[in-house]
Amino acid sequence: MQKIAMLGSGFIGRFYADSIHGQRGRDRVVAIYARSEANAKKFADDYQCAFWSTDMEEVITHPDVTMVCVALPNNLHEAAVMLCVKHKKAVVCTKPLGRNAEEAFRMMQAVEEAGIFAGYLEDLCYTPKFLKALSSVKDGALGRILWAKSRETHPGPHSNWFWDKEQAGGGCILDLGCHCIEIARNFIGKDVKPVEVMCWAATQVKPIEAEDHAIALVKYENGAIGQLEVSWTFRGGMDLRDEVMGTEGTIWINNFLRTGFEMYTSGKGGDYVAEKAESNTGWLFPVGDEVNDLGYNHMFTDMFNSFEQGTTPAETFYDGYVVNAVIDAAYRSAQTKQWEPVDLPVWRGHEGLSQAKTLVGYDENYYLIKEEVTHDGRHKIILKHKHSQQIVERDL
DSSP states (O other), X not given: OOEEEEEOOXXXXXXXXXXXXXXXXSOEEEEEEOSSXXXXXXXXXXXXXXXXXXXXXXXXXXXXXXXXXXXXXXXXXXXXXXHHHHTTOEEEEESSSOXXXXXXXXXXXXXXXXXXXXXXXXXXXXXXXXXXXXXXXXXXXXXXXXXXXXXXXXXXXXXXXXXXXHHHSSSHHHHTHHHHHHHHHHHXXXXXXXXXXXXXXXXXXXXXXXXXXXXXXXXXXXXXXXXXXXXXXXXXXXXEEEEEEETTEEEEEEOSSOSSOOEEEOSXXXXXXXXXXXXXXXXXXXXXXXXXXXXXXHHHHHHHXXXXXXXXXXXXXXXXXXXXXXXXXXXXXXXXXXXXXXXXXXXXXXXXOOOOOOOOBOSSSEEEEEEEEXXXXXXXXXXXXXXTOOEEEEEO
16 A cells, blocks of 8 residues: 655646555555645545645654655656655656756756666556557567557647746646657657757747747657647647557547547536636537547556665656657747757667668569559559669569
8 A cells, every 4th residue: 555645726626536546456645735725625535635735844754744746847857856865765657758868857866876666757658549559569460560640739738837937837748748759759659869949839829938839850860750739828628639640550549638538518417527618608628538549547557666665666766858859849949940959868668770771672683662452443552673674563
């Protein structure tokens, strides 16, 4: 049984608490820190927490606490993690790990030097559909992964601090792109180095200093491409979609918005439909089990089981650091309008990979380009001669 100190009583802290209390059944949030006394008391009442405080260190050091869950604004992550290091408390931290790679690196280095358990709460890498897709990719069903695309768009976050560039560290790239980058890393291979980024970003709608819409390409050392599409300007709810393309197949995933559950209502009844839903009338797209479908259940199960068994969780502070480094490159590219290198002073994967050769032998004289059956029933192949480079087609 894990006894959790929750740091943060807001939207994500409540999602986390719902999952912690519901998945394994034996885990509990026993202490809550919030900056507001009223919010701390309300959370404690709602989740039957024995202890609440507006003093973060007091909550972290509570003798009943076995693990600390950081569900705070981005600018408070480092201070919270360093207190956990100081008191040798296991810690799990919400995404993004830091506002930039420097913050993330300091946190990673600190927990590793202290020898404490540290997990990165990247929930969208734990959704049931993602886990199934990743298993298929690892089993080779798609062959060599060429392209992994992830999209998260919605009308914007729910708390004021997200919209403050200093507190948040950035806009939708940091808030949503962290998900997309880590999803693509998993599919392409976490041991494959991201080397450079090309990014377009703009503030199209919201009266803020940070970007509210962005698209980026992440080039990996083996030639694979990761793609992210993120926006705080998308209307109609939250759109979560992933696509993976390999030499032997393709996967499409739709986690939210259009999942096969559709409902029409005049609006009479409850107000809440699903996260980021903009209306409670007309045609709506609810989610069957929001906490589970967004990955929180599998995420906390992995974290708690890994802590108890002395193993490494699927998502670590090192992963959070790599994601932050990719995001830093995206922000530089958005300014320079050029490909920008990903700066990774610590890299624990493959080094010196080169792009895989695309030549597929057909016979001693030709490479195979394509084999197909045409609409008129012909079975044909397209070939490239190994020496003359001439491209020909033949009927079989």
